[in-house]
Amino acid sequence: MPTLEHPSECGGSGELSAPRLRVDTPEKAGLDPTELRHLVREAHDLTTGDHPWAPGVVVVAGRGPVIAVQEAAGFAVRYASYDPITDTGVELSRAARVPATVDTPFDLASLTKLCTSVAAVQQIERGTLGMDARVGDYLPEFRAAARHGITVRQLLTHTSGLRPELPLYDCRDDAQRLALLRVEPPTGEPGTYLYSDLNMLLLQFVVERVTGRTLDVLVHEGITRPLGMTATGFGPCPGAAATEYQRRPWAKADRGMLRGVVHDENAWALGGVAGHAGLFSTGRDLAVFCRTLLAGGSYGPARILGPDLVELLLTAPGLGFAVDQPWFMGELAGSGAAGHTGFTGTSLVLDPMTETFLVILANTVHPVRRPADSGPRANLATRLARAVRGT
Known part of the structure; x- marks a missing residue:
């Protein structure tokens, strides 16, 4: 049975010693394969065209200890810069673009708040x-x-x-x-x-x-190291997906094209380690984080919190976590689903009622920030909710 590997992209090193989430079929996860095929197709559609929702998207979804979907679409790096006169990205040549993979780290933005x-x-x-x-x-x-x-x-x-x-x-x-x-x-x-x-x-x-x-030490020692989340950490993270070509007036600082350094200007000003932004991670690592919380704070022999404290985190109004928010959770909202979004295009949802989880990593701000559109995140979450109901 295939298992998740944890390559050390940034923020740590070492192998996961605890039993790992396994990658298996939708049927083994108790999920409807047709709905998950729709989910995968829609994730790919988000990266196509001249003005995609995001140049690159990674989706990881599952139920219980099974990952049923891990899919990458589009590009981690597609643009060299942004032209404000034409309001278009300056595209790299096909040879210079970097495809997104399931191992690509993304700037988590406000998902950092969860840690x-x-x-x-x-x-x-x-x-x-x-x-x-x-x-x-x-x-x-x-x-x-x-x-x-x-x-x-x-x-x-x-x-x-x-x-x-x-x-x-x-x-x-x-x-x-x-x-x-x-x-x-x-x-x-x-x-x-x-x-x-x-x-x-x-x-x-x-x-x-x-x-x-410091916070980076607390996150490493208390969360990522015991859980084997070796691809998760505060930057710099050179292999990460690119984010924005930052120039005033659309951005708050003149920093050029960003890759591997935090997108959020305040987190950048604070040295890249901040309570609200700064972490980089992969979809696979965040699946471990989700599974840990769904299992009451434990993952294999590691325990980062007791079940009563996890319940407090995830129960309305939530501690750091948002609860039952259909604007990004879609039809997963309503039975106590918890999660968060990030300005760069990321989101994380876990539903204790059905033991399902969905991680979406995207670089919607590449090459430039746009008005927020969480509809695609909600649509993918709805596909997962329907995959539960369809079994």
């Missing part, structure tokens, strides 16, 4: 961090957060009232960036949902303070 959340909940499980403790108890120098009584739970549930982001990329140095964050007060009503990258940045600073270790 930041798990790292924080691990500290809650160990008793070094309080769920309802105030951020000011750990970071008294963050005066605005302390004054307004922002809690760890509010950071995890995006109910702190902090605005979506700050222009940290325009600051002259780290000292100025930290100064901005320390005095930033809530702009929304505390307790009301307002999605914000700042929540995960503050959470990063909290877990780093209580552990004395």
